[in-house]
Amino acid sequence: MKNTLQFALVALATSALSFLAATPALSAEGAVQSLRGVDAQAADQAPEEKTQLGRRPGSQKVVPRTFDKQPPVIPHATENFDEITLEENQCLSCHGPAKYKEKKAPKIGVSHFRNQQTGKLMKQVSSARHNCVQCHVPQVDAQPLVENTFQSVPQGKGK
């Protein structure tokens, strides 16, 4: 008798759970929505590849920064540059301390020469800053995917 009751309760709980799991998400209007659409088997579409807004380095102004310590965005195109590898870094051939004057390019920030562990300034660019494009990004004409109310904080250049 007791066992039968327990069994019935477990069965009831399980069916309640599976009902919850199977309930589809409802939108604000109450219509059924699914993130993947009706055909869950279909492969996700890659987003359209956009052309960069910038042109050749040296032909545009830098983009104003929007908050302190922001990595400045890259104002010029980078589409035709070689990929950054362990041995090569085309960005440094213009922005590095040896060449920036000759190339009329802004010199990389002082922070890029700091040793990550000790905080001491070094002669060489820190290896933690080698992969420039993990922080600095080129620009395309992309509209925000969701509305946001961010406003720039007015300030000078972060160092």
Ligand code: HEC
């Ligand atoms: C041929 C030289 C050259 C190369 C190569 C180059 N840049 Fe530049 N970069 C410039 C010049 C010149 C500017 C000044 C703005 C302009 O005229 O485009 C600049 C501007 C910038 C800025 C804006 C700085 C600021 O204060 O707002 C960033 C960030 C930057 N470059 C990053 C990069 C990265 C990352 C790479 C490698 C993917 C790279 N650049 C490759 C010449 C170069």
Ligand code: HEC
């Ligand atoms: C870990 C993130 C990070 C990486 C990697 C990085 N940067 Fe930066 N960069 C920043 C930030 C943050 C700033 C702004 C504050 C500062 O100067 O430190 C900056 C500033 C700059 C500036 C403007 C300097 C100034 O005086 O206004 C240039 C040019 C630049 N970076 C180029 C590069 C290049 C070229 C590389 C690759 C060799 C690189 N950065 C790698 C984060 C990064």
